[in-house]
Amino acid sequence: MSALHPAPGQAAAPAASTTPISEQAALQAAEWFFLLQAGDASAQDRARWQQWLAADPVHAAAWHKAERLAGQMAQLPPSLAMAALDRPAAQRRQAIRGLAALLVAAPVGWMAWRHSEQAGWLADYRTATGEQRALVLADGSQLQLDTATAIDVRYDSALRLIRVQQGAIHVQTAADPVVPARPLVVATPQGRLRALGTRFTVRVQGDATAVAVLEGAVEMQPTQTGSSPVVLQAGQQAQLHADSASAIEALAPQADSWTRGVLHVRNMRLADFAAELGRYRSGLLRCDPAVAELRLSGSFQLRDTTPVLDSLPDLLPVHVVYRSRYWVTLVPAGAS
Template identity: 35%
Template sequence: MHPAPSPEAREVARAAARWLAMMEFNADEFDHAGLKRWRESHSAHEAAWEKAQRLRQRFCGVPPSLGMATLDRPALARRAVLKRTLGVATLVPTAWLLGQQLPLDVWRADLHTTTGEHKRWSLADGSTLHLNTDSAVDLDIKARRLVLLRGEMALKVVGASALTIQAPYGLITVSRGEACVRLGERDCRVSVVSGSVQLQPLRGPRLTLGEGQQVKLQVTGAGSVDTFDVAQLGWRDGVLVAQNQSLGDFLRELGRYRPGVLRWDEALESLRVTGSFRLENTDRILALLSATLALDVQTRTRYWVTLTLRKNIA
């Protein structure tokens, strides 16, 4: 049996699959430049892209009988058949990549959310669980343990007995308090909203976090303890908050709540954003950004949006 892929490997595979699909559907020079930067930014990215290309080659062959059959069809019919064939050739390896890197335990999780969705559950002991966008959790009631498989969760414990969150980089025990845990590509960020939380990293000593503190757990152990702004957890109320944040960072966060591709010119990275934005309509957020900043929103489809620097009109 193959070991379960790490969260980092899953994220890289998802990115490779998205790039693969993008390259197949009218990619422009901007797309190719973005892919080049992504591949060169990390050796794991290049390895994943090569794997995606090998899979693409395996599935892209068109059977001769199908090719001959299309020659006898009218032009429009030929294009339709070839489009469907090429679509299958692209989607099969993309789905295979995602299926290999996103194991069934994510899809079969006890509780989960889709992209752009956040949910709240009341547990039997009165505790409250929130799941952010694209997240999954398994429950082990007898062991009073929650297993965070993907994404981000907030847990508020009110009962006498503690609850433990199992994450890829350690255990987080919450007792009469509230904590938020977010899985990243290479770490797990733990933030304490109230009370105190006990952490047991995979490596290193146990430590205690108090209200207003956060730390990142990694394969090598716990990082330094920092303070955090509770506004970062506005997603529990369906709000994305920015306080003089770079537009690039804001858009990367916003992209977690949108299906499809969200791209932007490099020149937009350093613009600043301040405000509270309701997450139930991310298209409206983009419209607000366009109305207040020097950018234009170009929409190919609902799932393919590009932001460009607005040109001065004399």
């Protein structure tokens, strides 16, 4: 794929530009990208593109991000591949909006997508975005995988090991039929969790692992050597880091509500709510800073997030803007 560059004399955006990209600029960059890559753009089209590129530094930043993503086109979602150029108009518009969403989300959203895809395909068991899955392991222990979760399971003569690469799981341990009994351990990038006859949840969140104990107890051991283990009892929760564990807290109400397909929130910031709901929804769900601090309480069904979004204007002074099914923004009521 050939790269398209500014005309001589025009300033090129830096390779790692930190210029914020607006939704409008992202959409325009995506439209120009697909038009020019189609190979049949006229000289007039190219002149108009050059004018657009030079008109605003944000345009240049959006364009250069599009080119950087194009350089990794083999790893883009199939819906954004160059085959989109030959699709019907409606599908092409969807591809344009999808690319624009990646431009707004990049680099964090793009890197998260790549990590999710790579980890998911290599895992023993995985779930897609919005999917939940129940498993019964060889010893009778039961797992429930949350949205976008990837795990490996390794049982041998000495250990029952569950490795969480990403996402969240609910664990209901069973007595080991092997004698002597093997410990059941859940490993994450931050450390190891040894089940002490228990029911608990584990969620990998960036550089921390959230652990909530519903029954029994769990021993948490950080990855770094020399760190002291911490035991959580039923009704307690904590964050595990590679070098330590956070202070133990009382278990949050409805901490396992996701296992029943429900998101239960109490006085949650709208920005945090959007981030949490977005885990169960394909695409990009953004919250305008103007409404980020609004507070929300209630219980919301996770199996279909669109009705949840559509109900928000009845609960808060917000408007839900659908750029496409996969690009949604929460903005102040009356805005567009």
